[in-house]
Amino acid sequence: MIRWTLPAVLALLAGCQRCGLRDDDPLEPNNTFDQATVLVLGQAAEGRANQNNPDVFAADAPVGHTLVFEARSRGLENCPRFSLHGPGRELLYQDADFKCHLRSEKLFQAPGVELQLLDAEGGVAGRYVLRANTQQEGRYFLTIVEQGEADNALPFSWDYRLVATVE
Ligand SMILES: [Ca+2]
Ligand SMILES: [Ca+2]
Numbered sequence: 001m002i003r004w005t006l007p008a009v010l011a012l013l014a015g016c017q018r019c020g021l022r023d024d025d026p027l028e029p030n031n032t033f034d035q036a037t038v039l040v041l042g043q044a045a046e047g048r049a050n051q052n053n054p055d056v057f058a059a060d061a062p063v064g065h066t067l068v069f070e071a072r073s074r075g076l077e078n079c080p081r082f083s084l085h086g087p088g089r090e091l092l093y094q095d096a097d098f099k100c101h102l103r104s105e106k107l108f109q110a111p112g113v114e115l116q117l118l119d120a121e122g123g124v125a126g127r128y129v130l131r132a133n134t135q136q137e138g139r140y141f142l143t144i145v146e147q148g149e150a151d152n153a154l155p156f157s158w159d160y161r162l163v164a165t166v167e
Contacts, residue, residue, distance in 0.1 A: 022076075022157045024048055030056050033089060033141050044163040049080055049146040051155035056143050059164035063137040066167040069130045071144070077156035078124050079147045082115060087138025093130065099149050100156065134166075 025048040027037045036058040039045055049055050061067040071080070079100035084093040093113045095104040103123075106115070112133030119126035130142065142164075148156045 021155060022048070022050060024050050024053065025055075027055065028053075030054075032056060033058075033085070036141055038139075039162070039164045042163065042165055044161050046074070046159070046161050047144075048076075049144045049158045049160065051146045051148045051152075051157065054143050054145045056141055057162060057164070058139050058141050059166075060139050061134045061137070061166050063134055065134050067132045067134050067140055068165045068167060069142045069162065070165075071128045071160045071162045073124075073126050074159035074161055076159050077146070078158050079156065080128065080158050080160070081145045081147050082128065082130060083143045083145075084113065084130060084132060085141040085143075087136045087140065089141070092132055092140075098147055100147055100152075101149065104147075 025046070027045065027047050029035050030037045031054050033056060036056040037045060039057055039059045041059065045057065047055050059067060077100060081095040081097060081104055082093065083091065083095065086092050091108055092110040093115060094108045096107040098104045114131050116129045117125035118129060132140065146156050146158050
């Protein structure tokens with residue numbers, strides 16, 4: 001199903017390749033671990049995940065605690081896939097790729113790591129909370145990747161507010 005949103009129709013009518021694309025956020029480029037936006041614990045960052053453009057965040061945590069990333073939806077298509085890597089860049093959590101009309105399934109989840117989808121409205125979560133027991137002290141990396149449909153004419157986007165805390 002193609003989503004004939006007004007911007008999509010206008011873009012097609014204009015024969016324009018870029019005019020339906022949404023701007024990205026000021027945190028770009030943040031597409032790799034080396035470019036990650038380092039979060040101050042307890043301080044929110046606002047971003048936009050555009051499809052095909054990962055947003056990578058980092059937070060430092062001590063050993064033996066729980067590192068919590070909470071992402072609240074601020075609108076647009078809202079179908080993010082999450083992954084978490086530890087201080088050795090080892091994979092701790094990953095959602096499988098999915099189409100937006102379906103929901104994500106876990107591809108990998110290390111012991112002591114859990115993603116909760118909360119405040120659902122119309123089957124879509126309003127808040128995503130990823131909790132991880134910290135087996136090591138160091139820098140943890142959260143990656144947000146906006147998903148799409150098989151045939152969306154224009155890239156999807158998601159606006160979010162992200163905060164990391166240590167409990
Ligand atoms: Ca972004
Ligand atoms: Ca990015």
